[in-house]
Amino acid sequence: MIKISIRRTYRFQEIVNTFLKNGFSHVLFRLGITERRAAATMKNEPMDMNLQHIGQKLNRTLQELGPTFIKLGQIASTRRDLVPAEIIRELEKLQDHAEPFSFEEVQQIIEKELGKPLNDLFESFNDKPLATASIGQVHEAFLYTGEKVAVKVQRPDIRQTVDTDLSILKEIASLIENNTDWGKLYGVRSIINEFADSLLSELDYENEGRNAERIARQAKKDSSVYIPEIHWDLTSKKVLTMEMIEGIKSNDINTLDERGYDRKLLARRIVNSMFSQVLDHGFFHGDPHPGNIYIMPGNVISFIDFGMIGVMDDDLKLQFAKLIMELERGSTKGIIKVMDSMGILSDETNIKSLQKDLGMLKTKYYDVPLQNMSLGEIFMDLFGVAYRHQIKIPNEITVLGKTILTLEGLISKLDPAMSIMDGVEPFGKKLIKEYYSPSSLLKNAWESVSENAEILANIPRDFKDISTAAKKGKLKLDINLRQTSFILRRMDIISNRLAFSVILLAFSILMTGLIIGSAIAGENNMLLNLPVIEIGAIVAFLMFVFLLFSIFRSGRM
Known part of the structure; x- marks a missing residue:
C-alpha cells in the first residue's frame, strides 16, 4: 500500500512537472493543482492564445507522458464536439511509437502467462518484433503443426502504469469539473471514466480475442471477408496468439496493381463490410486504418487488431440512419429533430442559432453531387457545430465519425470515384424500412x-x-421558461393523444359490451338496417391505426 502511494505521488509530480515545463502553469494554477508561486516561476511564459500553438504544446506534453496520455490524446482528437478544431489537428499527429522491449522479457511474460517453456509452446519464435507500440509488440512464430502465427505480447508492467495514470486522471477530471464551467457542462468525470473503461478493455487481450470472434461470426456468411483465427490455448490477458495473415496492406496500391487486384471491388467490399458491422450488427472495428486491413488472394478483405471496438444499440443505429437520410436531404429541421430524439439538446440550446449554423453547413454542401461528398468531413463539421453550441455528442457516434473519416482516406486511394455516402445509404434505408415494418x-x-x-x-x-x-x-x-412555446406545444400534443386514447378505450369497452350483450340476448346487431357492431369495430380499428401513426410519425415511442 505504501509502495503504491509512493509510486502514485512520484508519477503525479512527474505529470505536473511535464505540464509546467511545456507551458501550462497557469492552467494548473487555475485548476488548483499548483500554488500561485509555481505559476509565478513561469512568469516569462508567453501567454499565447493561439489554439494551434496550444495544440502543439499539448501534443508534446502527452507524447512525453507516455502510453496512457497518448491514448487520451488520440481519443480527444475524435471529439470535435468537445475540443476546438485547431487543437484536434495537432492531437491527430500523436504517434503511438515506442522502443521494443527485450526478447528475454517477452519470453518471461509468455512463459509466466501460459505456464510452459517457450520451446514447448512454439516450434520457432522470432526474437525480433514485427511491430512495436506503447502497449505491446508482435512477434512471428511457428506452431508444431507448422502453422505460422502472430503473437502479441503486452509490455512489462504497463497495467501498473496505466492504473496509476488513470487514478490521477480521474482526480484531475474532478478538479476540472469542479472548477470550470466547461467541465461541468460536459461532465469531464464521465468522459474520463469512459476512456478508462476503453483503455482497460484494450489491455485485456482475451477481450480482444472475443471481439475478433464476434466480428468473425457476423461475417460468417460473407465469403469476401476473413477474420484470423484465435488460438485460445496460447492466449491470456497479456498474450494473444492468432493466425498470421499473409496479405498485402490495403494502402499498398502499387503491389495491388502489380498483382492484378480489383481496387474498385476491394473498396466496395470494405465499405459494405464496415457498414454491415455498424448498421446490421451494431458492433464494429473501431480503428480501420490501412495497417489493420489486409488484402488476400481472391480480393478477400481481412481485418486484424480488434482492441478498439465501437458499439451501437438499436436506438442509436436508427438515429444514425435517420441522421444520414436528413443529411442527404439537407433538412436542418430534420437534423435538429434527430438530435432531439437522441436527447442531446438541453434547455440552454438556442434552437434558432443552431438552425442557422446548420443552414450554413447545408449551404457548404449545396449542389455538391452525392458521390463527391465526404461523410467523414460532414460529421466533423457537424461535431464542430455541436462544439459551438455546447452539445455533447454520444461517444459511440464520435467513434463512428472518426472511423468513417479513417475509412474514407483508404477508400479514396483504392477507388477515388467511390463515395462512402453511396455505400451507407442502402444500409440506412434498410434499417429504417425494418423499423417501420408491421412486425x-x-x-x-x-x-x-x-x-x-x-x-x-x-x-x-x-x-x-x-x-x-x-x-x-x-x-x-x-420551472425553466426557456422555449416555453415549444414545451406547451408538446404538452398539448401529449394531452390530446391521452384524451384520444381514453376515448378509444371507452369506445372499445362499449363495443365489447354490445357484442357480449347481443350474444347473451341472442339478438342480431342491426340498427336501422345497419350492422352496428361491424361498423363500430371498423371505426375502432381506424382510430387505433391513426393513434399508432401519430405516435410513430412523432418519432417518440
Whole structure:
C-alpha cells in the first residue's frame, strides 16, 4: 500500500512537472493543482492564445507522458464536439511509437502467462518484433503443426502504469469539473471514466480475442471477408496468439496493381463490410486504418487488431440512419429533430442559432453531387457545430465519425470515384424500412402499451406522494421558461393523444359490451338496417391505426 502511494505521488509530480515545463502553469494554477508561486516561476511564459500553438504544446506534453496520455490524446482528437478544431489537428499527429522491449522479457511474460517453456509452446519464435507500440509488440512464430502465427505480447508492467495514470486522471477530471464551467457542462468525470473503461478493455487481450470472434461470426456468411483465427490455448490477458495473415496492406496500391487486384471491388467490399458491422450488427472495428486491413488472394478483405471496438444499440443505429437520410436531404429541421430524439439538446440550446449554423453547413454542401461528398468531413463539421453550441455528442457516434473519416482516406486511394455516402445509404434505408415494418411496429406498440400501463398503474401512488410532500411543505418546483412555446406545444400534443386514447378505450369497452350483450340476448346487431357492431369495430380499428401513426410519425415511442 505504501509502495503504491509512493509510486502514485512520484508519477503525479512527474505529470505536473511535464505540464509546467511545456507551458501550462497557469492552467494548473487555475485548476488548483499548483500554488500561485509555481505559476509565478513561469512568469516569462508567453501567454499565447493561439489554439494551434496550444495544440502543439499539448501534443508534446502527452507524447512525453507516455502510453496512457497518448491514448487520451488520440481519443480527444475524435471529439470535435468537445475540443476546438485547431487543437484536434495537432492531437491527430500523436504517434503511438515506442522502443521494443527485450526478447528475454517477452519470453518471461509468455512463459509466466501460459505456464510452459517457450520451446514447448512454439516450434520457432522470432526474437525480433514485427511491430512495436506503447502497449505491446508482435512477434512471428511457428506452431508444431507448422502453422505460422502472430503473437502479441503486452509490455512489462504497463497495467501498473496505466492504473496509476488513470487514478490521477480521474482526480484531475474532478478538479476540472469542479472548477470550470466547461467541465461541468460536459461532465469531464464521465468522459474520463469512459476512456478508462476503453483503455482497460484494450489491455485485456482475451477481450480482444472475443471481439475478433464476434466480428468473425457476423461475417460468417460473407465469403469476401476473413477474420484470423484465435488460438485460445496460447492466449491470456497479456498474450494473444492468432493466425498470421499473409496479405498485402490495403494502402499498398502499387503491389495491388502489380498483382492484378480489383481496387474498385476491394473498396466496395470494405465499405459494405464496415457498414454491415455498424448498421446490421451494431458492433464494429473501431480503428480501420490501412495497417489493420489486409488484402488476400481472391480480393478477400481481412481485418486484424480488434482492441478498439465501437458499439451501437438499436436506438442509436436508427438515429444514425435517420441522421444520414436528413443529411442527404439537407433538412436542418430534420437534423435538429434527430438530435432531439437522441436527447442531446438541453434547455440552454438556442434552437434558432443552431438552425442557422446548420443552414450554413447545408449551404457548404449545396449542389455538391452525392458521390463527391465526404461523410467523414460532414460529421466533423457537424461535431464542430455541436462544439459551438455546447452539445455533447454520444461517444459511440464520435467513434463512428472518426472511423468513417479513417475509412474514407483508404477508400479514396483504392477507388477515388467511390463515395462512402453511396455505400451507407442502402444500409440506412434498410434499417429504417425494418423499423417501420408491421412486425416491428406491433412489437414496439406492445412494448409502449406495457410501459404506459405501468405508468398509469403508478399514477395514484405518485399523486399520493405529491400530495403528502405538498402537505409537509417539501414540494419543490423547478420551472425553466426557456422555449416555453415549444414545451406547451408538446404538452398539448401529449394531452390530446391521452384524451384520444381514453376515448378509444371507452369506445372499445362499449363495443365489447354490445357484442357480449347481443350474444347473451341472442339478438342480431342491426340498427336501422345497419350492422352496428361491424361498423363500430371498423371505426375502432381506424382510430387505433391513426393513434399508432401519430405516435410513430412523432418519432417518440
